[in-house]
Amino acid sequence: MNLPLCACKQSLLSCFDRYVRPDEINLFHLRNIEIMNTASNSGDAFTHEILEILAGHTALPYLFVGSGMSRRYLDLxxxxxxxxxxxxxxxxxxxxxxxxxxxxxxxxxxxxxxxxxxxxxxxxxxxxxxxxxxxxxxxxxxxxxxxxxxxxxxKSELGEGTPGVDRGHLREEIEHFKRVVIGGVITTNYDRLIGQIFPEFPAYVGQQELLLSDAQFVAETYKIHGAVEDPGSLVLTDHDYAQFERRDKYLAAKLLTIFAEHPVLFLGYSIEDPNILKILENICCAVGSERISELGDRMFYVEWDENVDSPSIETYVVKLENGLIPLRRIRLNSFSPLFLALGRLEPPMPAQVIRMLTKHVYDIVRDPNVTRQPVVAVPINSPGAENLKVIFGVGPYEYSDIEGLSAVGLRGIDRRRVVQDVLGDKPLSADPNQLLSEAFPEVLKRASFGYVPIFKYLARAKRINRSGKVDVKGLPVEIANCIDKNRTMKIQESAKRRFHRDVEDSLGTPAGILRSDLSDGFKMECLVLLDPSGFELDDLRDALLTVLRTDDSLSKSTGFYRAVCHYDRLTFDVEKSKS
Structure with a gap:
């Protein structure tokens, strides 16, 4: 017998709360007591000790990763x-x-x-x-x-030619590293190592992106000093650090949330690293002297020492400008014992699931357009389910049930959400055919049949043949109209003349267009008129992402949506790529 679904905003919140509130039941703690006992029976003293300590906390540990780890595994x-x-x-x-x-x-x-x-x-x-x-x-x-x-x-790829692959003991460490059970990662490294260790963790780059993001602070990576994907984000010079420190009160507040709720393990840093000492100073100032020792109980400084015979844990006092902070120091000659211990932690549910549920609740609470609904319990196949904002189910199910629920969720997608996916800002994981049939009619209707990028989904659904003909069989008629609109994109003749006269020979890249003193509306027209052979499509995407993330007004304009459709067609439409 199938169990009913509990379907509504409040039920999702209460079900999530039921799993993670430590004042009700600490599943993380209880399960790790069992793991700890297993370790004790096996005679592994270090594993027993680290698990005993971590079992005393109510949340999964965070890793704070420094350049020593990249030197170790990538030879950077x-x-x-x-x-x-x-x-x-x-x-x-x-x-x-x-x-x-x-x-x-x-x-x-x-x-x-x-x-x-x-x-x-x-x-x-x-x-x-x-x-x-x-x-x-x-x-x-x-x-x-x-x-x-x-x-x-x-040098960032973890492959042949890197120590993390070529050296057997380091390769073993990497395998254990990939299996650790953690709440998230903070790093000052620019490279891609952490993304390869935890590919399922979304990464937030720099303080500004963290400030403007909807980060959930579980199963995520925070690259606080920038990333190679965006050279401009790198915190490198004294000028960069001055800007960084002007904003670090927000960063310290975010980090304090993590430090206050999670154990934190510092890997690949010197304990004298000025960046780490600065962060510790800010956090200690925030919590006050009376709680420093409590905070110190949550922090572990991991020190690699080739002369250590076996891993150990000891108290270590760090001197700061405003006083002392006691940490736990882990000394080891191999990271494998530590990673093995962390791999034996078991949360009440996977961290990625917790992140997903947290994000759903966050999106519901912050959405000003949500109409408040009472708690409703309905069967999975109830017609009333299609009118609910969120559906959360427990019990036996058939895959056809999931497909039906997916369709319900897809009908809530709007044009901005499609743009976020096309530009890679916030990917959608839905089946492209289902998006085209279930989501796009509603998206187009709500957008008053204006510009909506569509070729990514047609290409993913393999509906564009080599000659550029689109197979619209089985799709709503609105899809064909959207294809035609995007392929016959119109720019006013006056804008074209102005572009050829004033812009074409002086500004040849999307970034140059955005930096210019042209009017915002004309900038969007110029992005469509630029010769695509003069720049990389990623440059156009980056320019559009900048507008999407930083200019709320311009990113809602017809010109912006037309430019996104232009990028979508250049990237995914066979007919355009052949022209």
Whole structure:
């Protein structure tokens, strides 16, 4: 007999709350007591001790990952090594820079960036990079950031030729690393290592993205110093750090939430790292002296030492400007025992599921358009289910039931949500045919049959043949109309004349268009009129993402949606790609 679904906003909230509120039942704690006993019986003293400590907390641990882990598994240089490498590229003595900056690496990086700027724009070695990235180099720091990002990207893949694959004991560590059970990752690294270890964790890059995101703080990665995918996000120079520190009160508040609720393990850092000490200072100031020792009980500094015979845990006191903070120090000569212990943690449900439920509740609560509904319990096949905002079910089910529920959810998608997916800002995981048949008629209707990107879904559904003909069999008539509208996109003749007269020969990239002093509406028209052979499609996507994330008014304009449809067609429409 099938059980009924509990279907409504409030029921989802209460079901989620039922699992995670520690004052009701701490499943994480109880299950790990059992694991701890197993470890004790096996005689593994370190595993027993670390599990006993973690079982005393009510939440999964977070990892705070530094450059030592990237050196260990990817053979990437540390920060001084990276700057030394690019000092050589710029033809300047690193020792001279180091002494000129009085040992301050951010100041050194700022001086190096200014010197490297001249080299990058003149040296034939960087000719190809100038062609690809000149639109991104908008100040004297960006050339160095672009090349650092390129260098790290080339060495970021965890494959043959890297220590994490070629060396047996490190390969074993990586396998254990991938199986750890954690709440999330914070890192100051630019590289892609963590994304390969935890590919299912969405990544938030930099403080600004974290500030503007709907991060749920579970099963996520926070790259607080930037990422190679966006060279402009790298926190590298003294100027970058000054900006970083102006915003770090928000970051400290976010981190304090994590530190207050989760154990945190620092991996790949020196305990003297100024970035870590600064973060600890801010957090300690926020909690006050009376709770510092309680906070310290949650923090673990993991120190690799090849001379250690077996892993151990001990109390370690860190001196800060405003006092002392006691941490737990884990000393080991291999990370495998630690990762094995973390892999034996068992939450009440997978972290990704908790994140999904948290996000659903968050979206419901913050959505100003939601009409409040009472608690309703309905069978899974009830006709009334289609009018409910959220459906949450427990009990036996058939796959046909899930398909029906998916259709209910898809009908709530709007044009902005489609744009987020097409631009890669917030991917949709739904079947493309179901999106076309169930979601798009409603999307088009709510958009008053304006511009809606559609070719991504037609391509994913394999409905565009090699000649560009679209198979619309079985799809609503609105789909064919949308295809025709997007393929016959219209720009006013006056805008075309102005573009050819004032823009075409001076601004050849989407980034250049956005930085110009042109009116916002004309910028969107220019993005459609630009010759696509003069830039990468990713550059157009990045420009549109910038508008989507930073300009609420412009991102709701017809011109913006038309430009997104232009990108969608350039990227996914066979007919356009052949023209």
């Amino acid at each position: 240089p540390d920060w001084p090594g990276l700057l030394r490498l690019f000092a050589a590229e710029a033809g300047v003595d690193f020792g001279y820079l180091f002494s000129s900056a009085e040992g301050d690496l951010p100041i050194l990086a700022g001086k190096l960036a200014a010197l490297f700027h001249e080299v990058w724009w003149s040296d034939a070695k960087y000719a190809d990079s100038r062609v690809a990235n000149s639109g991104k180099v908008v100040d004297r720091q960006m050339a160095l950031k672009v090349e650092i990002a390129r260098y790290i990207t080339a």
